[in-house]
Amino acid sequence: MTDALRLALVRGLHTAIYLVMAGAVFVVLYAGITGAHGPWLWVAAGLVAVECLVFAASGMKCPLTAVAVRYGATRTAPHDTYLPERFTRLTFRIFTPLIVLGALLVVGRAVWFGWAPA
Numbered sequence: 001m002t003d004a005l006r007l008a009l010v011r012g013l014h015t016a017i018y019l020v021m022a023g024a025v026f027v028v029l030y031a032g033i034t035g036a037h038g039p040w041l042w043v044a045a046g047l048v049a050v051e052c053l054v055f056a057a058s059g060m061k062c063p064l065t066a067v068a069v070r071y072g073a074t075r076t077a078p079h080d081t082y083l084p085e086r087f088t089r090l091t092f093r094i095f096t097p098l099i100v101l102g103a104l105l106v107v108g109r110a111v112w113f114g115w116a117p118a
Contacts, residue, residue, distance in 0.1 A: 003071045003072050004071075004072065006071040007068060007071035007072050007073055010064060010067050010068045010071060010073075010080070011068060011073070011080060011081055011082055012082065013064070014062075014064045014065075014068065014080050014081045015081040015082045015083055017064070018081055018083060018088070018091075020047070021047060021048070021051050022095070023044075024043075024044040024045075024047040024048050024051075025044075025048055025095055025098050025099055025102065026098075027040065027041065027044035028041065028044050028045050028048055028099070028102035028103065028106055029098055029101060029102035029105070031044075031102070031105075031106055031109075032101065032102045032103070032104070032105025032106040032108075032109065033105060035109055035113070037106075037109075041106070045103075045106065048099060048102075048103075052099070060092075062080070064080060065079075065080045068080035
């Protein structure tokens, strides 16, 4: 398998993970704002928690970015996902407050209303 094909696979996987994780963050935030909850909330919250642990364990850098660079990704060419760089470069600034807010709202509602995993 060539490095170009490996890079394409890493970028595809990374794009899919990025979109799923962005969706999970918004699910948690939605649940915190509206009070909606069910098994889907706990799955989304678990995904967000795992993602936070992966980032923390990797020095607040995505480990897939390093893999993409190993196979030839550069800042001047399509980088580590198939998403536009102007969109992904703000990931931490946008998603960190959303994760914190969503988690605080969900925990607050869970404590206040006595939610339990469904």
